[in-house]
Amino acid sequence: MAKERQLAINADHPIVVEFWELYEYLNSAAGGLNHSRNDGLIAVNLNDFAKEAAEKRQKVPDLTELKRHLKTSKCPKFIETNRNVCSAWDVDAANKAKTVRCWMFQTA
Structure with missing residues (x-):
């Protein structure tokens, strides 16, 4: 029971999990949502x-809630917001x- 509780504590919020699932789908379909040049x-x-989600008719979580919960992302690990990136x-x-x-975000 303690192991299950620890897994639940370590798991990402459902909105974050939904975001990453949608990101994976859109990134494979669109071929480019990741602007980073670093692997x-x-x-x-x-x-x-x-x-991109709207073009593919996918439901996006509420952006206010998404922004709040993305900061708690563990896998991939959240690093920072609003960094200027020279797009790949x-x-x-x-x-x-x-x-x-x-x-x-930092990949595992």
Whole structure:
């Protein structure tokens, strides 16, 4: 019983789990939600995430609640919010990488 309780304590919030499941689906379908150039990091712009989800007709958790709970993400581990990232795939009209504000996570 103690092991079950410890697993429940260590588990991510259901909204966070839902976010990561949707992220995996959208990232594989869209081919690019991770702006990071580093293999050990995930850089997600929540506006891009919401836009891609809407295009694929997927329900996004309430963004206010999502932002509150994403800070508790354990797997991948939350690092920080609003970091400027030189995008690995998003370019402007001059074919230069855009700088995007992202939520940062460290992969396991």
